[in-house]
Amino acid sequence: MEKILLLDIPNYHRIDVYREHGGYETVKKAYSMSPDEVIDEVKKSGLRGRGGASFLTGLKWSFMPKTSDKPKYLCINGDESEPGSFKDRQIFEFNPHALIEGALIACYAIQAKAAYIYVRGEYHNWIEMLQKALDDAYSMGLVGEKMKETFQTPYECNIYIHKGAGAYICGEESSLMNSIEGKRPYPRVKPPFPAQNGLWGCPTTINNVETISNIPAIIKNGWQWFSRIGEPRHPGTLLFGVSGHVMKPGVYELPSGVLLTDLIYNYAGGVPGGKKIKCVIPGGSSMPPLRGDQIEGVKMDAESLKAAGSAIGTGGVIVMDEDTDLVRVLARITKFYYHESCGQCTPCREGTGWMLKALNRIARGQGTTSDLELLIDVAKNIEGNTVCALGDAAAWPVKFMITRFRDEFEKAVKKEVVMPVASMVHSMRHTALPLAELKKN
Amino acid sequence: MDFKFTEENLSRIESVRKKYPDSKAALMPVLYIAQEQNGYITREVMDEVALVLGIKAVDVLGVATFYTMYHTSPVGKYHLQVCTNVSCMLKGGYEMLEETVKKLGIGVNEVTPDGKFSIEEVECMGSCGTAPMMAVNNDYFENLTKEKLNEILDSLK
Ligand SMILES: Cc1cc2nc3c(=O)[nH]c(=O)nc-3n(C[C@H](O)[C@H](O)[C@H](O)COP(=O)(O)O)c2cc1C
Numbered sequence: 001m002e003k004i005l006l007l008d009i010p011n012y013h014r015i016d017v018y019r020e021h022g023g024y025e026t027v028k029k030a031y032s033m034s035p036d037e038v039i040d041e042v043k044k045s046g047l048r049g050r051g052g053a054s055f056l057t058g059l060k061w062s063f064m065p066k067t068s069d070k071p072k073y074l075c076i077n078g079d080e081s082e083p084g085s086f087k088d089r090q091i092f093e094f095n096p097h098a099l100i101e102g103a104l105i106a107c108y109a110i111q112a113k114a115a116y117i118y119v120r121g122e123y124h125n126w127i128e129m130l131q132k133a134l135d136d137a138y139s140m141g142l143v144g145e146k147m148k149e150t151f152q153t154p155y156e157c158n159i160y161i162h163k164g165a166g167a168y169i170c171g172e173e174s175s176l177m178n179s180i181e182g183k184r185p186y187p188r189v190k191p192p193f194p195a196q197n198g199l200w201g202c203p204t205t206i207n208n209v210e211t212i213s214n215i216p217a218i219i220k221n222g223w224q225w226f227s228r229i230g231e232p233r234h235p236g237t238l239l240f241g242v243s244g245h246v247m248k249p250g251v252y253e254l255p256s257g258v259l260l261t262d263l264i265y266n267y268a269g270g271v272p273g274g275k276k277i278k279c280v281i282p283g284g285s286s287m288p289p290l291r292g293d294q295i296e297g298v299k300m301d302a303e304s305l306k307a308a309g310s311a312i313g314t315g316g317v318i319v320m321d322e323d324t325d326l327v328r329v330l331a332r333i334t335k336f337y338y339h340e341s342c343g344q345c346t347p348c349r350e351g352t353g354w355m356l357k358a359l360n361r362i363a364r365g366q367g368t369t370s371d372l373e374l375l376i377d378v379a380k381n382i383e384g385n386t387v388c389a390l391g392d393a394a395a396w397p398v399k400f401m402i403t404r405f406r407d408e409f410e411k412a413v414k415k416e417v418v419m420p421v422a423s424m425v426h427s428m429r430h431t432a433l434p435l436a437e438l439k440k441n
Numbered sequence: 442m443d444f445k446f447t448e449e450n451l452s453r454i455e456s457v458r459k460k461y462p463d464s465k466a467a468l469m470p471v472l473y474i475a476q477e478q479n480g481y482i483t484r485e486v487m488d489e490v491a492l493v494l495g496i497k498a499v500d501v502l503g504v505a506t507f508y509t510m511y512h513t514s515p516v517g518k519y520h521l522q523v524c525t526n527v528s529c530m531l532k533g534g535y536e537m538l539e540e541t542v543k544k545l546g547i548g549v550n551e552v553t554p555d556g557k558f559s560i561e562e563v564e565c566m567g568s569c570g571t572a573p574m575m576a577v578n579n580d581y582f583e584n585l586t587k588e589k590l591n592e593i594l595d596s597l598k
């Protein structure tokens with residue numbers, strides 16, 4: 001089976017080994033094409049972003065203005081802080097040169113002056129690995145001012161690594177740009193989109209680490225080759241990170257469209273103790289969870305998961321067995337979003353707090369049925385009413401977990417309904433009992 | 442308490458600035474350098490960072506207090522970060538946190554009196570496939586068990 005990123009070649013992270021296998025040769029091929037031809041090749045390949053939204057990469061690149069009096073930039077998103085996602089880390093460790101080579105080609109396609117690779121601060125040791133790879137590429141004249149000579153081209157660009165400092169929100173594209181600029185990293189209101197107004201107000205394209213790392217193989221082998229791997233509507237291989245209750249958790253590079261059950265039972269070795277699956281989150285904690293009885297026949301690609309009522313996200317699959325306490329899981333997920341909300345919009349800042357309080361109440365055995373309604377109500381009020389998608393990411397797990405596992409949440413709460421004051425007054429108007437009687441109860 | 446960058450760090454700052462078109466963008470790397478030198482980031486440190494970069498102190502404050510990895514109060518020589526997010530939780534993340542608290546006799550966000558250890562409960566660190574995990578300063582320790590955790594803590598001198 002074909003792999004593109006996590007190859008079984010020893011020491012592939014080393015520049016000498018990478019070059020022995022044809023590494024950095026594809027830059028020459030790309031630079032012999034026009035920038036638009038490179039964009040066209042990526043467009044035709046059908047490559048979709050691996051950072052969560054599965055947006056068409058070639059199309060995104062084509063949004064960049066062809067002429068601009070300002071410099072242009074490429075941002076590469078390696079913030080990787082979505083719970084359940086741990087795939088970009090494998091690229092930093094095992095194939096950093098594919099990322100660097102991909103950056104050289106992508107920069108050329110959009111005519112960027114520089115690329116900034118944003119890596120979460122906790123990945124300190126992986127940043128060092130990537131920095132070593134980058135230093136090697138610089139010293140061989142593959143990046144920076146010596147490129148012109150090496151590749152016999154008038155084009156040159158620089159690649160820099162920017163280290164994050166522990167904030168999930170910096171994975172959001174406009175927050176990431178503010179973070180690089182040294183500003184408080186609040187997400188920006190869109191439009192304008194990064195292609196018009198990105199880093200330092202300049203035209204900017206942002207892509208995920210895995211997305212960019214796929215570029216060299218696409219240019220080397222041609223769009224036809226890539227478009228035939230996996231599901232035609234979401235082609236290529238994906239790095240699936242499987243965690244939770246499985247025998248062999250880890251990152252598996254497989255063609256898109258692999259069956260979710262295949263991934264869990266064949267590749268990740270199934271559930272310990274032969275237990276049944278209660279719940280699977282298929283794409284990182286922000287994506288709607290599926291019931292154990294909903295996963296049969298579900299394929300792992302953007303379109304199939306959408307049809308199944310969830311989303312591919314970052315391909316981080318979290319498996320929970322039949323004994324899992326979903327109230328605790330949802331409370332923990334919600335605590336994460338409460339902690340990571342930047343606080344800029346009221347629905348997200350306040351709503352995540354309310355949801356967390358209600359869920360903790362239920363987890364302590366003090367919740368009531370009306371808490372479930374409250375949770376769904378708050379979630380619906382956050383969704384679509386915020387500056388960035390963190391709001392939706394916080395709302396979805398609550399909304400879908402409670403509706404899809406209603407029985408489990410019902411069991412965890414007390415039956416009596418604590419009526420809000422307004423409805424109490426309203427209901428009194430319709431009662432035949434005298435008020436005095438009611439007050440006694 | 443006055444804070445001044447060492448000569449060596451000033452030259453590191455100079456080279457970091459070259460990565461960006463303006464000096465404000467060097468703020469995050471410079472805060473890391475400051476934290477490395479001082480252990481944590483005080484108001485005096487922030488003022489000095491502002492001065493060196495030629496930006497406003499309030500802008501430094503806004504950034505330094507936003508991120509969890511910039512410490513505005515002292516942490517231990519070994520800063521223990523235990524993940525309790527979903528994938529770790531499913532594999533015993535909270536048990537690891539409890540064991541750490543029990544063993545060191547301090548609470549989360551506290552430092553031992555000898556200044557050797559501090560504990561932080563952290564969000565997902567990207568170790569979901571090797572859960573549960575704890576980071577000691579910059580180093581990840583994964584696939585933890587209580588025995589392994591105790592061994593690691595005992596080995597930290
Ligand atoms: C709260 C939030 C966090 C995000 N975190 C990441 C991340 O860590 N890595 C990433 O590549 N994309 C992340 N994204 C998505 C980015 O905004 C952006 O869509 C993506 O980097 C584009 O790359 P792609 O087109 O290659 O997928 C996040 C989005 C949101 C709303």
Ligand code: SF4
Pocket residue numbers: 169186187340341342343344345346348349386387388389390391
């Ligand atoms: S939705 Fe939340 S995280 Fe996003 S900008 Fe608003 S408050 Fe900040």
